[in-house]
Structures are given as C-alpha cells and as structure tokens.
Amino acid sequence: VDCTRGRWAISAELPQEYQPGAPIAYIVDESVQALQKVGAFQRAHRTDPALRVIGITGSVGKTSTKELTANVMRRRFVTHASPGNLNSEQGLPLALLGLNHSHQRTVLEMGMYGLGEIDRLCLLARPHVGIVTNVGPSHLSRLGTIERIAEAKSELVRALPDADSGGVAILNWDDERVRAMASLTGARIIRYGLTPDADLWVDEIQGMGMEGIRFRFHYHRPNSQKVDSIHVKIPLLGRHSVHTALCAAAAGLAEGLGWEEIVPGLQAQAGQLRLVAVRGINGSTIIDDTYNASPVSTIAALNLLADIEPKARGRRVAVLGDMRELGSYEDEAHKIVGRRAADVVELLITVGRLGSAIADEARGAGFAPEMVHSLASHEEAVDLLRQIIHGDDLVLVKGSRAVGMDTIVAEITVDAAGMEMGGDAQEHQVAGAG
Known part of the structure; x- marks a missing residue:
C-alpha cells in the first residue's frame, strides 16, 4: 500500500464487493503465496x-x-538492503518490492522457524553470496536439535551458484557447524574468524568503552602468498562486534572492493544496528539490546558491560x-547467564518467569x-x-520483547532536554550481538 502517491492495493483471502472509486482489491486464494509471487516477479523482472x-x-x-555489509557495499555500488528485520516468508517478499533497476547490490536478511523456509526464500531472492554468522540454540524449541538448526541455516549455502557462476559462501570458521557447510557448495569459500587458519581473521582486539573497538585485520589474498x-578502529561496542565487521569486510572483498573502500564503510554510521546506547533517567546511560535474546547474545552483552568502566x-x-x-536448553541457558551476571554487575534485576532462574543462579554464585x-x-x-538508578549508572536492558523489555527502555529514556520519553533518543548506535 502506497498512500503517499495515491496508489492502493489490498491482498485478501475473503471476497469483497467492489465500489466504484474505491481502492482496487486483488482477491487471492492465499495471501502469503500471492505476496511471494509479487516479490519474485519484482526480483526477476524489475x-x-x-x-x-x-x-x-x-x-x-x-x-x-x-x-554493516550494506554500508560497505554503498562505498561503490547503488545498494538496497532489507528494511528492519524483514527476513521471513512474508517479510522477504516485502523487502524485494523495494528493488528497482538502479540497484547494483542488495543485502537481504534470511530467517527461519523450520526446515525448508530458507530454501523458499532463496527461490525468491536468488542469492549470489551467502553469509552464515553462526549456529546457536535460538528456535531450539521449534526444531528440536542444534543439528536441525544447522541444517536449516545451511540451505542458504546449498542454494548458491558455483564459483564459476559467481557464487561465494562466507562462513564463520570459529563455529564448527558453520565450518561443516563448506562441503555443501561449489561456491568460492571465504573463511573468517579469530584464527590464522581462516582467510580473513583479526587479532589485537581492544575494547575502547563507548568509543568502539580497535583490532587488526589479516587477509590471505587468493592464489597468493x-x-x-x-x-x-570502528564505532561498534563490544568485542563480539568483530565478527560483524569480519562478515561485512569479507563481503566487500568478495565483491572486489579494496581496503580503502571497506574500512570507511565499517566506520560509517549504520542505519539500524541492534544495540543502542541512550541517555537514561537520573543521569544514567541505558544500553538497549532488547530486540530479542539468546544465550550467546546475552553473554556478549554482559561482556560488553564488563568492558565499559562506569x-x-x-x-x-x-x-x-x-x-x-530454547526448548530443552532453557534451564541451563538461564543458569549460564545468571553466573556471568554475578561476575559482571553490581545490581541485577530480572523480569519474567524464566528471568527468575537467572536471579536464582546469581544468588547461588555468591551474588x-x-x-x-x-x-x-x-x-x-x-x-x-525509577527509584534506585542514579547518575553515572550503566544499565544494560536485555531480553525478549515478549516480556516487555523494550517498554522498560522507553520508560527510562530521556530526551536531550532531560524529559522522560517513550522514544529513541539515540546517542550512539552500535552493533548488537543479535
């Protein structure tokens, strides 16, 4: 629906009577399939x-x-990226509708809740380059095992064209399940990670608090010694953010960019990164990482908090x-987070039934x-x-939106004039853990 230019179209499954002068309604048997067909048509023909x-x-x-990858691509190419997190069987077709003939590159996020979903997304998008960040227990309750999650993520790698046709798989060499995907494709492989057995790796990682991180890239040029x-130095918070930078740099190298283009792309302000630092009540700083939560991303957020000196x-x-x-991993995951929180923070607040397990474990660890x-x-x-936060406190808010963690941030954020607000008074925008 584009109301701003007077163009309206409605996809619906139930019949509607048409009134002259009213918006046109396309009546379809199944709205998601219709949306996918429109997205596929845009990708193929427009x-x-x-x-x-x-x-x-x-x-x-x-x-x-x-x-961050889109930032790097924009240093040379007219680049489209999927808005927000439009990454599902409904979201990706909507993202594809933003493409036009001027675009030279598009960067698309692909999510899944089960086997076969990424296969279907690849049929719509027809990717040339595939990046796999990691395999973890997110959606374990839906797929049952980590191995099935890895199988679902590998569908992107399997869908790539071979190397002679321009296919490139960019794989996290620090993750054994992602490493195993290299055998599933004939695409060129770019391995990234923290060890020299990768093609692109980093060392000398230094957290610089709210100023970002500093590290050193190394890249084995192909067919060369x-x-x-x-x-x-880039303005991303947290040591875990080096993996985000590695992915974006690897994509730039895959597409022929030089370091003189890649580095400014990494240093530029990204449009919609997850973890955001905002001004909070009573002179505090709020670290907002509330989009979602997994054990890996929560531990990474706590590690970031440990790196920043109040x-x-x-x-x-x-x-x-x-x-x-998290399925069968639910109890253990919350205990692991509780133990790490006990090592990092001076004050711990948990929210929700599962959050109470974090609190119990922290107490058990001597907090x-x-x-x-x-x-x-x-x-x-x-x-x-509102009662206990005071000036100079660093407050990390992390957890599922299902228990209202984003609402907490909105309620304890203030604007530039010092007024409490429910918006996004962002001072720093930085890469989250996912």
Whole structure:
C-alpha cells in the first residue's frame, strides 16, 4: 500500500464487493503465496540483470551484519538492503518490492522457524553470496536439535551458484557447524574468524568503552602468498562486534572492493544496528539490546558491560528478561547467564518467569541477595528502576520483547532536554550481538 502517491492495493483471502472509486482489491486464494509471487516477479523482472544478491542467515547477528555489509557495499555500488528485520516468508517478499533497476547490490536478511523456509526464500531472492554468522540454540524449541538448526541455516549455502557462476559462501570458521557447510557448495569459500587458519581473521582486539573497538585485520589474498594486514578502529561496542565487521569486510572483498573502500564503510554510521546506547533517567546511560535474546547474545552483552568502566560512582546494572524458544536448553541457558551476571554487575534485576532462574543462579554464585531483584512484570521493573538508578549508572536492558523489555527502555529514556520519553533518543548506535 502506497498512500503517499495515491496508489492502493489490498491482498485478501475473503471476497469483497467492489465500489466504484474505491481502492482496487486483488482477491487471492492465499495471501502469503500471492505476496511471494509479487516479490519474485519484482526480483526477476524489475531489477538490473547484473544485480548481485547477498543473503545473510545465522542464529544471532543477522540484522547488524546486514546493516554493516550494506554500508560497505554503498562505498561503490547503488545498494538496497532489507528494511528492519524483514527476513521471513512474508517479510522477504516485502523487502524485494523495494528493488528497482538502479540497484547494483542488495543485502537481504534470511530467517527461519523450520526446515525448508530458507530454501523458499532463496527461490525468491536468488542469492549470489551467502553469509552464515553462526549456529546457536535460538528456535531450539521449534526444531528440536542444534543439528536441525544447522541444517536449516545451511540451505542458504546449498542454494548458491558455483564459483564459476559467481557464487561465494562466507562462513564463520570459529563455529564448527558453520565450518561443516563448506562441503555443501561449489561456491568460492571465504573463511573468517579469530584464527590464522581462516582467510580473513583479526587479532589485537581492544575494547575502547563507548568509543568502539580497535583490532587488526589479516587477509590471505587468493592464489597468493601475500597477507594484507591493517589496523582498524570502528564505532561498534563490544568485542563480539568483530565478527560483524569480519562478515561485512569479507563481503566487500568478495565483491572486489579494496581496503580503502571497506574500512570507511565499517566506520560509517549504520542505519539500524541492534544495540543502542541512550541517555537514561537520573543521569544514567541505558544500553538497549532488547530486540530479542539468546544465550550467546546475552553473554556478549554482559561482556560488553564488563568492558565499559562506569564514571565516578556509577554502577554496572543488568536488567535481564526471559530468553524464549530454547526448548530443552532453557534451564541451563538461564543458569549460564545468571553466573556471568554475578561476575559482571553490581545490581541485577530480572523480569519474567524464566528471568527468575537467572536471579536464582546469581544468588547461588555468591551474588549479594539484597542486590538481586526478581520481578514478574516490566511495570514492576520500571517502578523499581525509577527509584534506585542514579547518575553515572550503566544499565544494560536485555531480553525478549515478549516480556516487555523494550517498554522498560522507553520508560527510562530521556530526551536531550532531560524529559522522560517513550522514544529513541539515540546517542550512539552500535552493533548488537543479535
């Protein structure tokens, strides 16, 4: 629907009577299939034949990787990227509708809830480059085992053209399940990670608090003994963000960009990265990582909090909520997070039934009981935070939106004038853990 230009179209499954002068309604048997057909038509017939498609999947980090990769591509190419997290069987076709003949590259996020879904997304998008960030327990309750999650993510790699036809698979060499995907494709493989057995790797990683991270890239040039090495500083928070930078840099190298283009792309302000630092009530700083939560991303967020030194008398505070869809791993995942939180923070607030397991484990690990608050709802958390947060506190808010963690951020954020607000008064925009 494009109301701004007077163009309306409605896809519906139930018949409607047409009134002269009313918007046109296309009546279809199944609306999702119809949307997919429209998206596939846009991709096939309303784009430049030379358009190259970069698909991204993984258990965490897809959106941050998509945004940073698009930044790098824009240094040379007219680039489209899927808005927000339009990555599903309904979302991806909508993203494809944003393509036109001017675009030379598109960067698309591909998510899934079950086997076969990424296969179907690849039929619509026809990717040339596939990036797999990692395989973790997200959606374990739906797929049952980590191995089935890996199988679902590997569908992107299987769908790529071979190397002679321009196919490139960019794989996280630090993840054994992603490494195994190299045998599933005839595409060129670019291996990235933290060890020199990868094609592109980093070392000398240094967290610089709210200023970002510094590290050194190394790249084995293909068909050469030469290794490029370059020091880089980028405005992404948290050591885990080096994997986001590695993905984006690898995509740039795959598409023929030089370091003089890749590095400025990594350093530019990205459009919609997940983890955001905002000004909070009573002079605090809120680290908002509330889009979703998994054990990997929550531990990464806590590690980030550990890397940042609060000012003056400020405290490290974590407000942690439920992590959903973890199946049989649910109890252990929340215990692991509780133990790490006990090592990092001075004050712990948990929200939700599963969040209480984090609190219990933190107490069991020796955390002072009076500094742990286990609450049932986000409303209780907001009331408590308004009472106990003071100037210079660093407050990490992380957890599923299903328990209202994003609402907590909205309620304890202030605007530039110091007024409480329910919006996005962003001071820093940085890469999240997924």
